[in-house]
Amino acid sequence: MSTARIFLSGLIVASMTMASDVSAQEDQASIMPGLLSAGGALDNPDPDLVLTIGAGASVAPAYFGSEDLEFGPTGLFRFDFVRFPNGFTFGSGRSVGFNEGFGLRGAARFIGERKAEDHRELRGLDDIDWTMELGMGIGYEQAQYRFFADARYGFFGHEAFVGQIGADIIARPVDGLTVTFGPRLDLGDDKFMNTYFGVTPANAAASRYDSYSADGGIVSAGLELTALYQFDERWGVQGSLEWNRLLDDAANSPITQFGDDDQYQLRIQLVRRVSIKF
DSSP states (O other), rough: OHHHHHHHHHHHHHHHHHHOOOOOOOOOGSSSSSHTSOOOOOOSSSSSSEEEEEEEEEEEESSSOOOOOOEEEEEEEEEEEEOOTTEEEESSSSSOOOOEEEEEEEEEEEEBOGGGGGGGGTTOOOOOOEEEEEEEEEEEEEEEEEEEEEEEEESSOOOOOOEEEEEEEOOOSSSTTEEEEEEEEEOOOHHHHHHHHOBBBHHHHHSSSBBBBBEEEEEEEEEEEEEEEEEEEEEEEEEEEEEEEEHHHHHHSSSHSSSSEEEEEEEEEEEEEEOOOO
């Protein structure tokens, strides 16, 4: 088992263990009193579950390592708060403010399919189905900053462990607007790396690439800028700009060598906070 896989497995176990004794504090309403008191309350004022969903458009690399950008749909699904039957809670039930101290966080990412017939340079490589990554993370947050580490597992496509470590500075320049900016470090295990960056001997014989086996570890490092404007506690619009530089075996892959190790992504989404009482 690779070092990256051991780390990511341990992070998931640590996150679940912390769920027994760690609970994020409620938002500090004094940070943005205007929005909190302006109406637009959540669907249920005393929820057992709060989640954020979103839909919009993105411009992103056609696949990992591609130099071509493609326009397409994007979505958001995030757990913000849950109350268990025994009374334990984690996350924040409010849409503004912040989670003070240590807490757990849900983590998800969608990766679209990669089809060789759609890209001439990929002819001879295997197709990869779309993947939904789900997992958990731990974080520490205050009004002006936060740190976090997430671990996810992919379903339907790569079926591997991935993770992300990051930090943000947080600014709230006007009522309803939250801006975050900070570094990101993405990790993947051997299976993830070889799914997207590896070239089997059979693929090499049928494609333009040499045979290549990638080890798990660091996938990329970069920066993310996000701005969320909330019309009220239910509705908002969010824009994100990301730059990631593929590193190590991801950057050395022949797929990336014929593409670009600088990866850019722009997303704009309409977001909706949903609160449910069971």
